[in-house]
Amino acid sequence: MSGWYEGLSALMDLSVLVMIPLGVVLGIAVGAIPGLSATVGMAMFLPFTFTLDPLTGLVLLLGIYNGACYAGAIPAVLLRTPGTPSSAATTLDGYPMAQKGQAGQALTISLVASVAGGLIGTLLLSLFAPALARYALSFGTPEYFAIAILALTIIASVGGGSMAKGFVSAFIGLTIASIGFDPIAGFPRLSFDNTSLSGGISLIPMLVGIFGVSEALIQLERVSNMHERMTALGSFRMGAGWVKRLGPTMMGSTLVGFFSGMLPGVGGDIGGYLAYNETKRLAKPGDRFGEGEPKGVVAAEAANNASNMGSLIPTLALGVPGNTQSAVLLGALLIAGVQPGPGLFAAAPELVFGSFLAMTLAYACMLAIGLLGIRLWVRVVQIPAVYLWPLVLVFSVVGSYAVRNEPFDVLVMLMAGVLGYLMTKANYPVAPLLIAAIVGPIAEENFRRSMILNEGSLTWLFQPLTATILLLAAASVVFTFVRHRKTQRPARADEAS
Amino acid sequence: MSKGSVIPPVLVLLFGIGVLAASAGIRPGMLDQDPGPAFMPRICGAGLILLSLYLFFDREPHEGLPRGGSLVKVIGTAVLLLAYLNLIEPLGFPLSTALFLGFEVFIIGIRNPVVLVAAPIMLSGAIYYLFRYGLDVALPATRLFGVLI
Amino acid sequence: MTNTSFGIRASLLGATMLAAASAYPAHAQDFPSEPIRIVIGFAAGGSTDTNTRALANAAEQVCDADIVISNQPGGSGVLALETVRNSEADGYTMATTPTEISALKHLGLSDVTHEDFKAVMRFIFDPHGFFVRSGSDYKSMDDVINAAKNGTKIRIATSGPASPYAVTFQDVARAAGVSGQFVNIPYQGDALAIPAALSGEVDLIVTNASNVVGQVKSGDFVPLGVATDERIDVMPDAPTLKEVGIEVTGGSIYGLAAPKDTPEDRVAALNDCFKKAFDSESFQSFIAKTGVNPAYLGAEDFDAYLTDEYTRYGELLKTLGLAKN
Numbered sequence: 001m002s003g004w005y006e007g008l009s010a011l012m013d014l015s016v017l018v019m020i021p022l023g024v025v026l027g028i029a030v031g032a033i034p035g036l037s038a039t040v041g042m043a044m045f046l047p048f049t050f051t052l053d054p055l056t057g058l059v060l061l062l063g064i065y066n067g068a069c070y071a072g073a074i075p076a077v078l079l080r081t082p083g084t085p086s087s088a089a090t091t092l093d094g095y096p097m098a099q100k101g102q103a104g105q106a107l108t109i110s111l112v113a114s115v116a117g118g119l120i121g122t123l124l125l126s127l128f129a130p131a132l133a134r135y136a137l138s139f140g141t142p143e144y145f146a147i148a149i150l151a152l153t154i155i156a157s158v159g160g161g162s163m164a165k166g167f168v169s170a171f172i173g174l175t176i177a178s179i180g181f182d183p184i185a186g187f188p189r190l191s192f193d194n195t196s197l198s199g200g201i202s203l204i205p206m207l208v209g210i211f212g213v214s215e216a217l218i219q220l221e222r223v224s225n226m227h228e229r230m231t232a233l234g235s236f237r238m239g240a241g242w243v244k245r246l247g248p249t250m251m252g253s254t255l256v257g258f259f260s261g262m263l264p265g266v267g268g269d270i271g272g273y274l275a276y277n278e279t280k281r282l283a284k285p286g287d288r289f290g291e292g293e294p295k296g297v298v299a300a301e302a303a304n305n306a307s308n309m310g311s312l313i314p315t316l317a318l319g320v321p322g323n324t325q326s327a328v329l330l331g332a333l334l335i336a337g338v339q340p341g342p343g344l345f346a347a348a349p350e351l352v353f354g355s356f357l358a359m360t361l362a363y364a365c366m367l368a369i370g371l372l373g374i375r376l377w378v379r380v381v382q383i384p385a386v387y388l389w390p391l392v393l394v395f396s397v398v399g400s401y402a403v404r405n406e407p408f409d410v411l412v413m414l415m416a417g418v419l420g421y422l423m424t425k426a427n428y429p430v431a432p433l434l435i436a437a438i439v440g441p442i443a444e445e446n447f448r449r450s451m452i453l454n455e456g457s458l459t460w461l462f463q464p465l466t467a468t469i470l471l472l473a474a475a476s477v478v479f480t481f482v483r484h485r486k487t488q489r490p491a492r493a494d495e496a497s
Numbered sequence: 498m499s500k501g502s503v504i505p506p507v508l509v510l511l512f513g514i515g516v517l518a519a520s521a522g523i524r525p526g527m528l529d530q531d532p533g534p535a536f537m538p539r540i541c542g543a544g545l546i547l548l549s550l551y552l553f554f555d556r557e558p559h560e561g562l563p564r565g566g567s568l569v570k571v572i573g574t575a576v577l578l579l580a581y582l583n584l585i586e587p588l589g590f591p592l593s594t595a596l597f598l599g600f601e602v603f604i605i606g607i608r609n610p611v612v613l614v615a616a617p618i619m620l621s622g623a624i625y626y627l628f629r630y631g632l633d634v635a636l637p638a639t640r641l642f643g644v645l646i
Numbered sequence: 647m648t649n650t651s652f653g654i655r656a657s658l659l660g661a662t663m664l665a666a667a668s669a670y671p672a673h674a675q676d677f678p679s680e681p682i683r684i685v686i687g688f689a690a691g692g693s694t695d696t697n698t699r700a701l702a703n704a705a706e707q708v709c710d711a712d713i714v715i716s717n718q719p720g721g722s723g724v725l726a727l728e729t730v731r732n733s734e735a736d737g738y739t740m741a742t743t744p745t746e747i748s749a750l751k752h753l754g755l756s757d758v759t760h761e762d763f764k765a766v767m768r769f770i771f772d773p774h775g776f777f778v779r780s781g782s783d784y785k786s787m788d789d790v791i792n793a794a795k796n797g798t799k800i801r802i803a804t805s806g807p808a809s810p811y812a813v814t815f816q817d818v819a820r821a822a823g824v825s826g827q828f829v830n831i832p833y834q835g836d837a838l839a840i841p842a843a844l845s846g847e848v849d850l851i852v853t854n855a856s857n858v859v860g861q862v863k864s865g866d867f868v869p870l871g872v873a874t875d876e877r878i879d880v881m882p883d884a885p886t887l888k889e890v891g892i893e894v895t896g897g898s899i900y901g902l903a904a905p906k907d908t909p910e911d912r913v914a915a916l917n918d919c920f921k922k923a924f925d926s927e928s929f930q931s932f933i934a935k936t937g938v939n940p941a942y943l944g945a946e947d948f949d950a951y952l953t954d955e956y957t958r959y960g961e962l963l964k965t966l967g968l969a970k971n
Contacts (some may be wrong), residue, residue, distance in 0.1 A: 043699070044690070047700065047702075050932065131502065137841055138845065141559075164548050164551050167544070168548045168549070174540075175541040181831075182537075185528065185533070185806065185832070187534045189520070190520070195721065221563050221571055222572065224566075241609075319861060321837050327691050334935055337935050339860040340860055341866070343863075365516070386602060390598055394624060395599065395624075397582065398624065404720065405717075406718060407582050414578045417575075425565055426501075426502075426559050430503070448533075452829075528830060528832070
């Protein structure tokens, strides 16, 4: 307990406390703008932290990290454009909620889920970090492959109408993700000797295009006068009995997100989807996923914020960053003269426990800022449509361009937008494309490395942990298929009569 | 009940064939037992071809492209975006954004001069300031505009 | 702050105060009078980014320069190198030099080489090292090489068969005559390779020394050999490869280069400014804390170094069957 005490006394300093809301606000700003991510924001402020006291700097960076993760949900809900890749799963039910006139409720739910996921994540992190870090090491290459396959099974269930169309969408995503250097040999493929292509297709422009730009094109079809606006905002309350209704999802998704975040390189982008899939599998009759089901928003947002905390486990306890943002944090710790690794908790308790406490305060701060801010952010959709969607396009262009000052990325965004538009018109779901593009390379890399490690034998598929996860994935597909059949049959019968 | 168009499955088929053809030119891996860089693209190509055949016979009705004015708006927007991304570096962000917004609002069908001219200029300036000074993101500005801002 | 918000405002201010400024005498042609742009070929938050931003941060303080950082990741730094190669050679644009600059052309990935640039300076040389987990059967490089000679396959984590790590370990294998027994296991980055080496999925890891300073300190990793001429400050107990009888050096370089036709006096002015930044207290303390190995090379020395590395990579990649030309 003395660590907590030292952390608390280190935290009781005005300059540290000021950084908490500052970091959260900065994080919300970079997170809410598609294209700007927490990594960019943190890297920008890293040199600034050199001049600060270690805890002060760390608190600022953590505030940006967590603020951005929450704020990614805001444009995901309002404009179907995830502000950060980890909020991609939030669009699946968040945007339909906004379209049904429940934008206010969707935003409140995403905020509460983010805060709950983050707070529980912080608690798990502070209690179990060293033990969990050792557990994470038992996940080797074969287990990573199995996890990626489990995440890919969600494709079967987000397809909406036709499963085959969902798989087409997924294969297109896998193909796009294959462009550029391959993950094992480092050879260029599908790049036609073009330097821009061989660098690979960046995720963020693709994400912005396939969701935001395609939605803008669809909306612009029918806008013709100054007075059109989106639907009503609805209530800003969570709805009666929300604890009972959404609580279990929140808790389960937090755990899924937290554990996926612990695996370096897998992290938050998958966490949201994994949790969404598991939630959907446990759906009750009457839950309408994909059509504005609040549980979907809860699952995605609780999971991605919890995975933020999970990714700090390998960072702090092993000295290995779980994702790019925690790589920046690792840098900040080193510069502060602290060596992350197994000895960290004993060597710098004031810094470690001070940060944990600061994160708790940051989430409280986020809740307050969020609850006040929601009424402001939601005004975005009340901008007349004739301005709103062109402005979404401008922000999409800026966001895609700003990632690396590369007009090619804007071209990628435009093409992804047109592709998403055409796919929507032909009734092909776009979510599988994105999931496959994110998860596919992880599956491929770990499959190929497993083959190399095992000298060509496939026995690694039957190792206990790997086999268990793969069975879970198979069960998930079978389950979805059976359920799909059940819902399709009555519908077809109606058509026939 | 009418069936869906044949165009989407045909496009999927052609894309699948294209992917398969392009993956023929990929260098083989050099590590023992590595399935190789072409492994994934080949699966994708084959998968797309098989699925396109299935979808060719199992066509569900779908929405299809809009007609008339709506289609013009969509194509016009895509063309404007293409012009915008090519002009963003030579003209700078503020000017190219103002032009894009003006023409886009025109395509939508607005003819009010305030909305067409004044608002785009103000908005593009505001966004430039937001990124440049609020968020520390450098956007291209030509010398001409650099003096003003 | 090493960022852009104050760039133009500050340079306008700078222009009016130029007459009063004493840092740059008139004969230096008032260079730099505009912000200097450094294009980094890797994403924000990575080691190249962090190291370069720290240097730029110091440069802004010590030599009245405004510095704008832009990240242009893609293709092991190719994108950024091509951008800078094609930009105006006036000294206002520089690229960071990725280690891969010595390999890109050999691999047929790009035609860009060090010859397209004028070297400005190298500021960090982060040597590659060979590390095993504590409790490994291999206690020294000798153990590894003897096992390999007896037919045991040694699985080594790197970041790809053509990566700089792989070039270093193939150089060692060539020197020891055990090329066939070292099996390259590629990981997408150190964040994945380090846990694999900690958990025993691979026998050995080749990585930048600075990446594992913490693990070496805590005893989780045992250093078998570091590919430098002299022991490095952050790992005083780690032997160099030379000490164990292997004449191989190799590491990740962090340097700056300007387009080929940049005038000599501007390169000299840039070198002067960034050398001051290198020597500054803030950068030196950054180095001491992060565990990277400071290794200043002036413009000419750095150019000679890059030329040598280009040849060495060419030879090694050819023996590996990876070279296209």
